[in-house]
Amino acid sequence: MCECLTSSLTTVDLSRMLMENMNSSADSTSPASMALYTVMYPVFNQLEKDDTSSAAQTLKAAFIKAEKHSPGLTQQILLKIMQKENIQVNYHECLLRMASEEFEALMIDRKEPEFQSLNKKAHALKRVLSTIPDEILDKVRFLQTIKDIAGAIKELLDTVNAIFKMPQYQNKRAMEQKKEFVKCSKNFSDTLKVYFKDGKVVNVFASANRLTHQTSMILLAFKSNA
Amino acid sequence: MDDDVKKVKKPGLVSPFKRVFLKGEKGRDKKAQEKATERRALHTFSLSQPDHRIDPDILLNDYIEKEVKYLGQLTSVPGYLNPSSRTEVLQLIDNARRSHQLAGQLTSEQDAVVSLSAYNIKLVWRDGEDIILRVPIHDIAAVSYIRDDSLHLVVLKTAQESGGSPCPSSCPDLNKSQTLSSLSESGGVLVEVCCLLVLAVDNKAAAEELCLLLSQVFQIVYTESTIDFLDRAIFDGATTPIRHLSLCSDDSSSKVDIKEAFEADINTFPFQDSVEAEGNSPLASTPTSPQTKPASEGELSTTAAELLQDYMTTLRTKLSSQEIQQFATLLREYRNGASIHEFCINLRQLYGDSRKFLLLGLRAFIPEKDSQHFENFLETIGVKDGRGIITDSFGRYRRTASSASDSTTNGNGAAGGSEDSAASDEGQETSEGDEWDRMITDISNDIEALGCSMDQEAVTP
Numbered sequence: 001m002c003e004c005l006t007s008s009l010t011t012v013d014l015s016r017m018l019m020e021n022m023n024s025s026a027d028s029t030s031p032a033s034m035a036l037y038t039v040m041y042p043v044f045n046q047l048e049k050d051d052t053s054s055a056a057q058t059l060k061a062a063f064i065k066a067e068k069h070s071p072g073l074t075q076q077i078l079l080k081i082m083q084k085e086n087i088q089v090n091y092h093e094c095l096l097r098m099a100s101e102e103f104e105a106l107m108i109d110r111k112e113p114e115f116q117s118l119n120k121k122a123h124a125l126k127r128v129l130s131t132i133p134d135e136i137l138d139k140v141r142f143l144q145t146i147k148d149i150a151g152a153i154k155e156l157l158d159t160v161n162a163i164f165k166m167p168q169y170q171n172k173r174a175m176e177q178k179k180e181f182v183k184c185s186k187n188f189s190d191t192l193k194v195y196f197k198d199g200k201v202v203n204v205f206a207s208a209n210r211l212t213h214q215t216s217m218i219l220l221a222f223k224s225n226a
Numbered sequence: 227m228d229d230d231v232k233k234v235k236k237p238g239l240v241s242p243f244k245r246v247f248l249k250g251e252k253g254r255d256k257k258a259q260e261k262a263t264e265r266r267a268l269h270t271f272s273l274s275q276p277d278h279r280i281d282p283d284i285l286l287n288d289y290i291e292k293e294v295k296y297l298g299q300l301t302s303v304p305g306y307l308n309p310s311s312r313t314e315v316l317q318l319i320d321n322a323r324r325s326h327q328l329a330g331q332l333t334s335e336q337d338a339v340v341s342l343s344a345y346n347i348k349l350v351w352r353d354g355e356d357i358i359l360r361v362p363i364h365d366i367a368a369v370s371y372i373r374d375d376s377l378h379l380v381v382l383k384t385a386q387e388s389g390g391s392p393c394p395s396s397c398p399d400l401n402k403s404q405t406l407s408s409l410s411e412s413g414g415v416l417v418e419v420c421c422l423l424v425l426a427v428d429n430k431a432a433a434e435e436l437c438l439l440l441s442q443v444f445q446i447v448y449t450e451s452t453i454d455f456l457d458r459a460i461f462d463g464a465t466t467p468i469r470h471l472s473l474c475s476d477d478s479s480s481k482v483d484i485k486e487a488f489e490a491d492i493n494t495f496p497f498q499d500s501v502e503a504e505g506n507s508p509l510a511s512t513p514t515s516p517q518t519k520p521a522s523e524g525e526l527s528t529t530a531a532e533l534l535q536d537y538m539t540t541l542r543t544k545l546s547s548q549e550i551q552q553f554a555t556l557l558r559e560y561r562n563g564a565s566i567h568e569f570c571i572n573l574r575q576l577y578g579d580s581r582k583f584l585l586l587g588l589r590a591f592i593p594e595k596d597s598q599h600f601e602n603f604l605e606t607i608g609v610k611d612g613r614g615i616i617t618d619s620f621g622r623y624r625r626t627a628s629s630a631s632d633s634t635t636n637g638n639g640a641a642g643g644s645e646d647s648a649a650s651d652e653g654q655e656t657s658e659g660d661e662w663d664r665m666i667t668d669i670s671n672d673i674e675a676l677g678c679s680m681d682q683e684a685v686t687p
Binding site: 203 | 445449450451452455456457458459460462463464
């Protein structure tokens, strides 16, 4: 029970940290915090399973606190580790592949069907974005992936708009976050146009990561109003 | 042996018939040669080998011509024809040649020029340049190369109604038979049909070149269309209103909200600020803080400004400065009394096929009394149904015709309300209509100014 409580507390801490960063960060489009919840969280979860002491949880809490005070720190640590270990992988690509993982901290925990639908639509978008690294080199399949992404974006926005129609769910922060999401989506579209000219896949990965991050921020924005 | 070498052909008597025949043949050859020298040079480019790559800009902004022989076009071909089945295709072609639907012998009479761009394939006769047919790229389903002994055939499988332009909005009740894939009855069963356009080229290299060029066109077109599809999805989701912006909604509370929204946001409309500031891109400007108001009304008030801002932003990215000014002119004409029909047709011409989805964004700005015509128009040009290369499966909502008075004006501020309007609502509706007019007039001015500012940016070094 103690472990569950500690685990849920750190989940709350992560949500709170992300929300506070969302409020205070001048550049809310930065996905720097993705390194923490996308890469480190699965690592911590694995450590917690193997580690009977509370060391893993302490480490997790420390990372959350450090990231809160210094956004982007986790990403820097990861990049340094990769450099030191001479790990020859593309960071943005790895991050994107892991984007479809679901985290309790980033989901809306309300039971109403509209919010559950929003969770699903957000996850669907992140899932299709995470397939980009596998599809991008096959032009025909990549075009189909883009169509799927378009459909997922539309469904997510429709769900958000449907929630906004209900007076009891008016949420200024969520509306602002929706605007950010739309901007990020347009940026993603522009990045694709450039990609079809210059062929630089890493830019697409980075832009897709920003979009997955904004998707998570939409969920957080509604969560914060719950 | 020496005798053989020394032997000289004695000129013998030539049959008069032979003489005439030979003279005729020589004359024809001479004419053909003269014709060949008279023919204009083709508009062509050197292609990189071995994949015959061409600069995409040429296909987008220019065109390339290739010489072919036009054997003919077969119509009402079953749509299930497998274009990669040599047997099936040749069977059709052989039957057609036997029944003289296609040319049998290949002569200079079949000489034609195929002009290829990202928009269409155009076929004209080599001599005289009379147009044979034009096929939009999105009507081409497949391209096949078949070598039949010495014959090198390039066969295009196309839609039955190929080359048809969208039905004008004067016939809003579009007959479904004018769709891309026409249907014909065959023994009581509806069968999808298509056309086969049969061309012949000189050799395998020419056939492969033509096929690869078409492949590149498909890549460009489908890539562009896919990105446009994505843009549409974003635009549609971003601009879906919370409530209808039409002022004839039966919900009086929404009328009040909309009125307050316009009043609140008229001073924060970003383009007024961005146009006045020197060197500032409207895209970089952000709206000022919304005025303090109750949370629900404030949130609703951002919707109108959001929609307008989004549409203006999109226009800037999709239209040139001249086109933006043309758009402003059309909008002004519409506001000053031009018919919705004229407005739609002119806009459609302005946007063209590749940008017709921009019409969707105008939905919120069309007065209720014209909305039905506008929705019908969207449907006829395939924006609503998603006709074209990529099907839009989103489905679009229809605004229900309201029985309430239509206070939205379209003219010189004169109320165009229905005679059924309640007297007690007239005052409020008229002022809301005035507010609407002012908003749209401001938009028109800002759009024109946006066009001018883009011109200035272009001129300034």
